[in-house]
Amino acid sequence: MSQPIKCSLCEEAATVHLSQVVHGNVTKVHLCEACAQKGGATDPAVFQLADALTSASPAPTLTCPKCGFTDIDFRKRGRLGCPSCWETFGDVLNGLLLKVQHEAAHVGRVPAGTLPSGQLRRRLDDARREMEKAIAGEDYEAAARLRDEIVGLEKQLTTL
């Protein structure tokens, strides 16, 4: 007979076996009865903890210069350290954002007093494309409307 599987949190024999599938990645956690009850077998933290324990814990490869938060911290917590972390971990986060949010760029409100230059520029690109399409489809009314919008956007951008 094979060795009984040990609990991921202590050394007891595991009797509770959990699998979590997130975007096709399977994480398995084995717990003894005591740890399962204590941690609450459905607590996502159990998976994070087990993940941190089972994966080889290498030295951090990225550290936020502003707050000292590392990529290892992010793997453990699933939360960031400070607003600057968004820049520090930009590449890692971009992939994650596409998975959890299906998008990687903001198109909503901006704080009072902030000039939304990035959004204006993106809208300008879209409007130009839409106008070309409208012309190709001979929808001149729509094209005229878009031309007016483009003129307006260009003016706004030059006055920023």
Next chain:
Amino acid sequence: MSSVEDILAAENELTHLLGAQQAVVLSTRIRLARNLDGSPFPGWAKVPQRKEIADRCVEALEALPKFRRGHVLRMGELGDRDRSVLVERHLVSKELASGKSGAAVISRDQTCSVMVNEEDHLRIQVVKAGWHLRGTWHIAEQLDDALGGSLKLAFSDRLGYLTACPTNVGTGLRASAMVHLPGLCLAGHMDKVSRALNQDGLAVRGWLGEGTEAAGNVFQISNQQTLGLSEEAILKHLGGWIKTVVEQEWNARRKLAQEEGEKFVDRLARSLGLLRSARLLTSSEAMNMLSHLRLACDMGCLPEERRHLVDRLMIEGQPAHVQARAGQELDSDGRDRRRAAVVREALKDFPEVVPPTA
């Protein structure tokens, strides 16, 4: 008088029919996650930093006209029961209540509350009784603008409002409706509805939010995506689905009333009878029976103007509320006894249940 006692005693939006109250949708809620530029997020900040952040946020909030004569509550200064009361009222989250360095700034009418040092520095919340997505959003928008005027918020041109968790970045907006769906539950359609909502990017949760059961057939439906969609698009998407869910709920109720006939009325009448006679009432039993009374009010089996009383009992029948009203800690039996007494008293002059008119 402590501030939490004040909150319990005050007439307010959700328990006293101050807002327009409706069938099916109990309340509409908007939440915006915001952070201070240049400060570590609460989960990573050191204790003195968290204190400094809380002081800065509370000072800015207190200066806003919306919070004049409101409440400022620091979690570290409140007892367990008071914090539980706030959670049961949805004024603060369990997460905020379980820490010491959080604070809540609550408007006089309890429609606006801002949590400080939860997962993010600021969580602006606005709640209205009934279904008022636009009105609720406009209040939140104004608060956000006012706050952005006095505090520099963490914002990136590309990613929008920066939050501690990637699931909130962008708009930081969580819009939700608290819906009462006894028809869909009784008809056994709730799994199907949940699945459809999940597939289209909406989350379905129980009465007290994340990880809670749907006591009393009450569910919270909210958007999941916060990035790559404008606030307008998020609200429109949620609004469209809530309209569909409300229609489906009415269809299920009418079908049930028609097919079951006397049995349908009997079920509602029994619940009223039980609530009026019980000497010991657990919180989940109370919720489930009160759900039947709310259904009866919606369907014309009980007078509609009694509905707000049912809503109030749903909120005030929760464990911490029962103890706060009693002014003492009670064990489980004591709470059930006290809850039964409160419910009996409130329902003693309720008329009898009659066949539906709706």
